[in-house]
Amino acid sequence: MIFAEKIPPLMSSENIDSDPVKKQFYYSILEEQEDPNFCLDPLQEENFKITENMLHKYHGRALLLTTPNCAMNCRFCFRRHMEIPDKKDFTEEISYISHNTVIKEIILSGGDPLMMNREKLYALIRKFDAIPHLKVIRIHTRAPMGIKNIIDDKLMQILSSISKQVIFVLHINHAEELSCHAIENIEKLKANNILLFSQSVLLKDVNDDIATLQTLFEKLIELHIIPYYLHQLDKISGASHFYVKKEKGIKLYEELRAKISGYCLPRYVEEKPHEKSKTPIYNPKAL
Ligand SMILES: *Cc1c(COP(=O)(O)O)cnc(C)c1O
Numbered sequence: 001m002i003f004a005e006k007i008p009p010l011m012s013s014e015n016i017d018s019d020p021v022k023k024q025f026y027y028s029i030l031e032e033q034e035d036p037n038f039c040l041d042p043l044q045e046e047n048f049k050i051t052e053n054m055l056h057k058y059h060g061r062a063l064l065l066t067t068p069n070c071a072m073n074c075r076f077c078f079r080r081h082m083e084i085p086d087k088k089d090f091t092e093e094i095s096y097i098s099h100n101t102v103i104k105e106i107i108l109s110g111g112d113p114l115m116m117n118r119e120k121l122y123a124l125i126r127k128f129d130a131i132p133h134l135k136v137i138r139i140h141t142r143a144p145m146g147i148k149n150i151i152d153d154k155l156m157q158i159l160s161s162i163s164k165q166v167i168f169v170l171h172i173n174h175a176e177e178l179s180c181h182a183i184e185n186i187e188k189l190k191a192n193n194i195l196l197f198s199q200s201v202l203l204k205d206v207n208d209d210i211a212t213l214q215t216l217f218e219k220l221i222e223l224h225i226i227p228y229y230l231h232q233l234d235k236i237s238g239a240s241h242f243y244v245k246k247e248k249g250i251k252l253y254e255e256l257r258a259k260i261s262g263y264c265l266p267r268y269v270e271e272k273p274h275e276k277s278k279t280p281i282y283n284p285k286a287l
Pocket residue numbers: 055056057058061062063107271277278
């Protein structure tokens with residue numbers, strides 16, 4: 001399947017080969033490399049689908065695939081081969097959550113929830129707000145790094161008018177993604193007392209060195225974003241040239257641990273198909 005190039009306005013440039021930020025978004029011929037260890041559905045998420053738009057894999061939280069749209073198409077995207085229906089509303093998913101009281105948290109993912117039609121997003125948030133056993137609405141987004149003013153006053157007004165706790169998990173892989181406009185978006189979230197976490201993917205020739213990771217995590221803390229996850233790349237077809245071996249990942253992680261404050265260090269994890277949570281990647285010496 002074709003995964004079109006989609007370059008975020010805040011990160012477009014001519015200088016693609018040498019730039020670790022741009023490299024994430026521009027097509028490369030290396031995507032055509034066949035690797036038997038990489039496949040279309042490494043996470044086997046099909047098994048956890050409640051509907052085509054909802055995954056319930058982990059205890060207490062369900063994940064809604066809100067839209068097929070993203071502000072950008074990361075070439076290593078773990079959902080690049082997935083077809084996410086662009087639904088008008090989410091009646092079935094809302095009903096599933098309403099009837100399932102173990103679910104305390106709804107994660108709006110995608111695609112990127114901030115790229116949904118805004119009225120549709122607001123209606124969805126209000127519907128989740130009306131479910132008593134739901135405590136947290138979590139938004140997984142990368143759009144604030146790609147689009148100026150994507151966090152606007154109306155969105156903030158909706159989020160501060162609801163009774164649930166709102167958490168944002170921002171996908172950021174490199175400190176240079178944090179342009180002044182990206183920081184403006186983040187400052188708005190911060191000003192509204194929204195709890196902010198980050199997730200990053202460990203990517204070859206993008207952020208797989210100590211200085212880049214150290215700068216990224218320290219910069220996140222400076223912006224009041226808690227580094228949450230450093231993901232091992234999912235083995236998705238077309239992304240093998242971004243893969244960093246676990247041995248190298250562990251080495252980087254242990255070197256970082258010796259260099260930066262504990263709170264700057266995210267959890268280094270991988271997603272395994274049938275596990276009940278993300279799986280921490282440990283230094284074998286710890287065993
Ligand atoms: C990562 C993920 C979550 C959220 O997991 P946390 O560890 O709570 O961040 C939920 N559902 C699915 C399917 C996931 O992949």
